[in-house]
Amino acid sequence: MTKINFYLLEYAYAYIIRNKIKNIFIITVFTLLVALLSTVFFITTTVEHEMKGRIEYKPDIIVEAYKAGVRSSVDEKLLEKLLEIHGISSGNLRLEGVYDFRAKNVRFYLYGVAPFEEVSDPFIKNILKNEELNSSNMLVSKDVKELMKQAYYDKYFNFIKPDGSFKKLYIKNYFNIKKRKEFQNLILLDQDALREIFGYKENQGSYIALSVANKNELDFIASKIRLMLPNVKVISKNDLNVSYEKLFNYDSGVFLSLFIISIFTFFIIIYDKANGLSSEEKREIGILKAIGWRVEDVLHAKFYEAALISFFSFTIGFLLAFIYVFILKAPLLGEIFMHQNLLDIHTFNLNIYLELSYSLLIFLLSVPVYIAATLIPSWRVATLDADEVMR
Amino acid sequence: MITIENVSKIYEEDIIALENINLNFNEGELIVLKGVSGSGKSTILSLIAGLSKPTVGEVIVDGKKISKLPDHFATSFRRDNIGIVFQKYNLIPTLSVTDNVLLPLFPLNLSHEIMQEKAYRVLKKFTIEHKAAIMVRNLSGGEQQRVAIARANINDPKIILADEPTANLDEKLSLEFIEILRELKSKKRTIIIATHDPLFFDLDIVDKIVLIEHGKLL
Numbered sequence: 056m057t058k059i060n061f062y063l064l065e066y067a068y069a070y071i072i073r074n075k076i077k078n079i080f081i082i083t084v085f086t087l088l089v090a091l092l093s094t095v096f097f098i099t100t101t102v103e104h105e106m107k108g109r110i111e112y113k114p115d116i117i118v119e120a121y122k123a124g125v126r127s128s129v130d131e132k133l134l135e136k137l138l139e140i141h142g143i144s145s146g147n148l149r150l151e152g153v154y155d156f157r158a159k160n161v162r163f164y165l166y167g168v169a170p171f172e173e174v175s176d177p178f179i180k181n182i183l184k185n186e187e188l189n190s191s192n193m194l195v196s197k198d199v200k201e202l203m204k205q206a207y208y209d210k211y212f213n214f215i216k217p218d219g220s221f222k223k224l225y226i227k228n229y230f231n232i233k234k235r236k237e238f239q240n241l242i243l244l245d246q247d248a249l250r251e252i253f254g255y256k257e258n259q260g261s262y263i264a265l266s267v268a269n270k271n272e273l274d275f276i277a278s279k280i281r282l283m284l285p286n287v288k289v290i291s292k293n294d295l296n297v298s299y300e301k302l303f304n305y306d307s308g309v310f311l312s313l314f315i316i317s318i319f320t321f322f323i324i325i326y327d328k329a330n331g332l333s334s335e336e337k338r339e340i341g342i343l344k345a346i347g348w349r350v351e352d353v354l355h356a357k358f359y360e361a362a363l364i365s366f367f368s369f370t371i372g373f374l375l376a377f378i379y380v381f382i383l384k385a386p387l388l389g390e391i392f393m394h395q396n397l398l399d400i401h402t403f404n405l406n407i408y409l410e411l412s413y414s415l416l417i418f419l420l421s422v423p424v425y426i427a428a429t430l431i432p433s434w435r436v437a438t439l440d441a442d443e444v445m446r
Numbered sequence: 447m448i449t450i451e452n453v454s455k456i457y458e459e460d461i462i463a464l465e466n467i468n469l470n471f472n473e474g475e476l477i478v479l480k481g482v483s484g485s486g487k488s489t490i491l492s493l494i495a496g497l498s499k500p501t502v503g504e505v506i507v508d509g510k511k512i513s514k515l516p517d518h519f520a521t522s523f524r525r526d527n528i529g530i531v532f533q534k535y536n537l538i539p540t541l542s543v544t545d546n547v548l549l550p551l552f553p554l555n556l557s558h559e560i561m562q563e564k565a566y567r568v569l570k571k572f573t574i575e576h577k578a579a580i581m582v583r584n585l586s587g588g589e590q591q592r593v594a595i596a597r598a599n600i601n602d603p604k605i606i607l608a609d610e611p612t613a614n615l616d617e618k619l620s621l622e623f624i625e626i627l628r629e630l631k632s633k634k635r636t637i638i639i640a641t642h643d644p645l646f647f648d649l650d651i652v653d654k655i656v657l658i659e660h661g662k663l664l
Contacts (some may be wrong), residue, residue, distance in 0.1 A: 062552035062561075065545065066538075073540040200624040343549075345497055346597065347525025349518055352553035371582070442489075442498035 060355065067359035070339075082368050084324060088317045089372025089421055090379070093313050094388060096413040097380040106299045106409045109237065112176040113295055114264035116143075116277055121289040126288075131258035133287070137265060140283075142276045144268040147172065148260030150249045154214065154242075157208050163199060164240045167249035182230045182243065190251075192227040193244040200229040217254035224248060238408060321421065329428040332436055340436045341444030353437040354430055361429035365422040373414070381407045447636055448494055448605070453503030453513075455489050455574060455661075457588040462624060463489040464661045467503070471654070473604070474634040476627065478646045487640035489556060490658070491607045494638065495528050496520035508604060525550055529598030533610040535590050537597070539583035546582050547596045564600060572596045572626065577643035588619040606630060608639045612646075620645055 071078045118137060120129040131148060138146050150167030166179065168188060174180045186194055193212075195203070203212050203226070213221040219375075224244060232238045250259070267273050275290040332340070340353055379385060436444055450469040456462050464486045471477050479487040493505050494499045494511040505513040508527060512520055537546045544565045551561060569575040574592045577585060582593060591611070598606055612620040620643070630637060631651050639646060646652060657664040 058555060060555045061551070062548070062555060066541070066549070066552055069538060069540045069545075073538075115617040148617040152535075338536075342532070344521060345495065345524070345530055345532075345536075347521060347601075348550075348553055349521045355553065440498040445497075 060359075062316065063356045064363075067356050067363055070356075070360050071363060081324070081328075082364055084320070085365065085368035085421065085425065086372040086375065088321050089369050089417060090375040091313060091317045092417050092420075093373050093376030094380055094385065095317075096410070096417065097376055098385055099387065100410045100413055101380070101406065101408040104410075105237075106405065110292065110295050110299065112147075113268070113292055114175070114275055115267040115292050116265040116280070117190060117290040118265065118280065118284075119290070120262075121286055121288060126251075128255050128259040128261065129263050129287075129316050131260075131286075134263050136279065136392040137263060138282075140270065140276065140279060140355060142267055142272050144266045146259075146265040148262055149262050149264045150246045150253075150255070151261050152249065152253050154252065156202070156206075159202050161202060162240060163242050164238070165249055166254065167246035168243055169246045171284055174361070178235050178238065179241075179243065186243075188226060188227065188243065188245045190245045190247045191223070191225060193242050193248070194268050195226055195227050195229050195243075196232050196239055196241050198232070198239045199242055202228060214252045214357045216252060222248065222251050296399070318420070321424075325428045328425075329431055332432050336433075336442050337436050341441045344437065344441035345445065350434070350437045354434055357429055357433040358426060361426040363421075365425040369418060369422050373417075447475075447508060448638075449504075449506040450490070450493070451504045451506070453500040455486075455493065455498070455504060455597060456501045462661050464493075464500075467663060469656065469663070471636060471638065473636055474631070475653040476631050476637045476649075476651050477639070477654045477656060478649075478652050479507075479638065479640040479656050480642065480647065481541045481640075482642055485658045486661040487658055488609050489638050489661075490528075491609055491638060494605070495607055496524050496532055525599060527603050527605060529601070529603040529606045531591075531594050531598045531606065531608040531611050533613050535594040537582045537590060537593055538608060540581065542579050542581055543569065543585070543593050544578045546593055547600055549597060549635055550600055568596045568600050571599070587614055588622065591615060591619065591623065592626075594624075599630075603635070605638070608637070609640075610641055610643075612641065612643045617645075622626060624649065624651075 116269065118129065118133070120127050120133065129148065134146055134148055137143060152165050154163040154165050156163055168174065168179075168183060170187075174183060180196060203209070211223050211225045212225050216222050232241070249255070250257070253261070255261075267276055273291045273293050277294070278290045280287070280289045343353055343356075344350075448469070448471040450467050453464055454462070455464040467486075467490065469490075474584045479490055481487050489498070493500055493513065494507060496507075496515065499513050503513070504511055507523075510523060514522060515523060538549065541549070544562075547568055548561055548565050551564065556564075565578070566575065569578055572592045572595055574589060574596060577589060577593075582590060585593065591614075598608075612623055615623065619628075624645070627637060627639075628651050647655060
């Protein structure tokens with residue numbers, strides 16, 4: 056392996072310092088472009104990853120009831136009817152809902168659980184593993200606990216029922232949401248308690264979750280239900296995928312435009328750089344050759360120079376994007392993705408998720424291209440007679 | 447030591463820089479190439495150093511046909527055998543005196559100890575060792591010239607080429623430069639100076655003066 060030549064490295068560094076203004080400009084533009092490209096990729100890949108994760112634990116088919124165009128509770132009788140459809144293997148009445156806590160202007164996500172009922176999401180399943188709930192207590196996320204405490208609800212919370220009376224639930228325990236930030240506002244409570252809060256009757260729920268034996272028949276069964284029951288809304292897992300993808304593709308389009316602009320700007324710089332050296336730069340290469348540097352020595356030093364600039368810019372740009380997206384949560388740009396979707400699932404959260412292939416793509420699109428753009432004109436000059444270059 | 451045989455050099459657009467030049471210099475000689483600007487003096491230095499190739503003819507330095515050597519070998523030969531002092535010194539202003547002097551050796555990646563020893567020896571020889579750590583841009587003209595001479599001597603070359611070495615110096619510094627030449631000559635270095643400075647024409651150490659005009663020997 057070739058040893059690093061620190062003398063040439065020192066020369067390259069001195070060269071960068073000597074052309075301070077020009078190199079500061081290049082480093083700034085390079086860093087900003089890498090930061091912008093990385094931001095685009097970080098946000099899109101993270102949101103896509105989160106999107107896929109959310110759909111994974113959704114029921115095959117969701118059936119919601121509507122009365123005069125307004126969403127209402129579903130009845131157990133509807134479930135019985137649906138279970139008669141050939142191809143549906145199982146189904147249950149789900150009790151979930153969003154509770155508006157106006158004092159703090161937040162919405163709690165209430166998830167009703169019943170003993171012995173199978174929970175598909177492993178996160179919720181894990182919380183419930185060692186906890187038993189009854190109709191007077193609940194489990195809340197750490198954030199919910201904090202919010203309640205701020206409103207002086209330290210040990211219990213009074214939910215306001217549709218008739219105006221209170222339903223008091225004690226905080227049995229709290230849980231950390233870790234990476235599942237969509238559960239920031241989650242409250243797990245007994246199904247009977249949830250019925251009371253939302254005014255559901257014994258045989259009513261928020262929606263019906265259905266499982267289909269043959270996943271290839273999902274759309275067919277969903278359209279069958281739509282034909283059978285025109286007053287319900289049927290959402291299949293495939294519909295969810297499509298709506299998420301539409302949302303994602305639309306937002307990605309905006310990002311794609313940014314991406315194209317960045318690449319375009321970068322290549323203008325590269326084109327300008329590759330097009331030739333200034334007379335001063337040419338003269339210096341001539342001097343180096345005159346004092347005994349061979350073509351490969353000149354290129355070696357130029358490689359160090361380009362590598363110092365490009366690696367530095369890439370690293371800083373990458374780190375800036377990381378901080379902007381995952382620590383600052385992408386203010387402004389991230390807003391594009393941060394809207395409620397059709398299914399009332401909470402807003403997207405930017406958990407750290409890095410797809411190495413995309414980072415590698417940005418690296419390959421920037422660092423080697425810049426190094427090549429530095430080496431090619433230097434090589435052209437270095438292969439000429441030193442005398443001709445210095446003239 | 448140095449033979450120039452039937453050399454002509456024609457640049458682009460048919461500019462004739464040299465026409466049928468024949469010269470022969472021996473080891474240890476101090477030669478002055480005398481002529482006005484544009485007469486072809488610097489082109490002769492350039493051909494001897496292998497910085498350019500003659501259009502016609504041959505340049506033989508220390509038994510090697512330098513004009514026929516591929517660029518790679520010509521450069522290595524130059525590094526080991528020839529030291530060049532440029533008119534404008536051509537130093538790197540953001541490097542220290544030591545680094546400028548060591549610049550020809552940078553690609554060799556020698557150990558730190560060897561490099562420091564070489565630098566100290568040559569800086570001491572040209573009495574600039576007290577400025578070793580200073581950036582070249584902070585030196586006076588005379589000091590910069592000493593650094594340029596030190597750089598040209600870092601490899602103890604057999605041949606030293608100097609292009610208008612006193613063009614940017616006052617009389618006192620020019621005389622100091624002549625003393626350096628005297629010392630180098632005493633060490634049997636072959637020295638070729640391209641100049642039109644009259645100071646050199648009556649010097650006792652000069653062995654030969656070659657007159658050039660419009661690319662031809664007079």
